[in-house]
Amino acid sequence: MTFxxxxxxxxxxxxxxxxxxxxxxxxEGENMLVINPDECIDCGVCEPECPIDAILPDSDxxxxxxxxxxxxxxxxxxxxxxxxxxxxxADALKDEAGKFDRYFSERPGDGD
Numbered sequence: 001m002t003f004x005x006x007x008x009x010x011x012x013x014x015x016x017x018x019x020x021x022x023x024x025x026x027x028e029g030e031n032m033l034v035i036n037p038d039e040c041i042d043c044g045v046c047e048p049e050c051p052i053d054a055i056l057p058d059s060d061x062x063x064x065x066x067x068x069x070x071x072x073x074x075x076x077x078x079x080x081x082x083x084x085x086x087x088x089x090a091d092a093l094k095d096e097a098g099k100f101d102r103y104f105s106e107r108p109g110d111g112d
Contacts, residue, residue: 006055029106
């Protein structure tokens with residue numbers, strides 16, 4: 001089992017989850033994070049740290065559609081290991097629906 005980041009993270013990019021990860025399996029895109037499912041050890045410490053519930057175990061039916069996206073972009077984006085401020089409008093956009101179609105960016109984040 002692994003955990004995945006869903007589209008809820010897009011345009012928010014809270015990084016509370018990153019600091020608690022014991023294996024540094026988070027990767028940073030321009031406006032979201034992903035988890036490398038092959039590196040995740042299923043410890044589960046990241047899930048409760050996400051203030052907007054953007055992280056799901058892959059056993060959740062909603063997680064299935066995000067597993068491949070997490071795998072693909074964790075191979076393209078830089079690793080992130082430190083907490084950073086969220087995106088400027090994170091609080092305003094955290095509950096917005098349909099963020100993937102509207103905002104997803106394939107561009108990498110700044111990296112560590």
